[in-house]
Amino acid sequence: MTDVPALFSLQNQVAIVTGAGKGIGRACALAFAQAGADVALAARTQSDLDAVAERIRAMGRRAITVVCDVNDEAALDELVRRTLTELGKISLLVNNAGGAGPNDPLRMRPHEFVNVLSRNVMPAYALIQKVAGPMREAGGGAVVNISSTAARYAQKHFSAYGAAKAALNQVTRNLAQDLAPHVRINAIEPGTIMTDALAPHLTPERKANMLRLTPLGELGQPEDIAAAAVFLASPAARWITGKILGVDGGAETTTWC
Incomplete structure (x- = not known):
């Protein structure tokens, strides 16, 4: 008989979560700890990390905090080194750092476009490269990249962010081929999620349109993405790699109006 709770357990696993201080990253870190993992928390702000670490330790799990600019490769090396030294291994990775707002394609300079591509793709690629060996040594591992529905929607003012997340999706698919069978790599495309990053843009009119265009009739919460992660x-996803999972309330077109 299948042990269903064990299939969804992360007991005895060690995860790195980037962008772990707020929003989706924080929700993923807390959910992984609730499922049994110890967690290395990486973000730019120590106070945010400390608050998440305190909650994880209250669950009886281990947590370390690493103030980290994921665009700095030396900082990523230090994140990996500290995780191995202080938590003993690396078996899970959530690449959540990144993001960008809307852009005007007639005003955004080419170097600004490249910067959006870089900060949404390079850190994920670099960290996967750095943890692949430790994951093999740990007996295998799994990576979850946080992408966006912007990768597949055609919409105004998202040429930079949409291109960056589409690139992240393709990196996910191709690295999954490269690193199988020891490392599984998948991505999640969140739809409209209620985070601090969304709040400044969420006028009453825009929220009403988003709700109207979302078949399930409500906006997502960071915990919805964490559950998918x-x-x-x-182990429930042991036969899944190189796939992109949309967690978007059923929206098949942009809700950004």
């Missing part, structure tokens, strides 16, 4: 990281 736990699934993709867990």
Whole structure:
């Protein structure tokens, strides 16, 4: 008989979560800890990390905090080194750092466009490269990249961010081929999620339009993405790699109006 709770357990696993201080990253870190993992938390702000670490330790799990600019490769090396030294291994990775707002394609300079591509793709690629060896040594591992529905929607003012997340999706697919069978790599495309990053743009009119265009009739919460990340990281997803999972309330077109 299948042990369903064990299929979704992350007991005895060690995860790195980037962008772990707020929003989706924080929700993923807390969910992984609830599922049994110890967590290395990486973000730019120590106070945010400390708050998440305190909650994880209250669950009886280990947590370390690493103030880290994921665009600095030396900082990523230090993140990996500290995780191995202080938590003993690396078996899970959530690449959540990144992001960008809307852009005007007639005003955004080419170097600004390249910067959006770089900060959404390079850190994920670099960290996967750095943890692949430790994951093999740990007996295998799983990576979850946080992408966006912007990767597949055609919409105004998202040429930079949409291109960056589409690139991240393709990196996910191709690295999954490269690193199988020891490392599984999948991505999640969040739809409209209620985070601090969204709040400044969420006028009453825009929120009403988003709700109207979302078949499930409500906006997502960071915990919705965290639940999907736990699934993709867990033994329940042992035969899934190179896939992009939309967690978007059923929206098949942009809700950004």
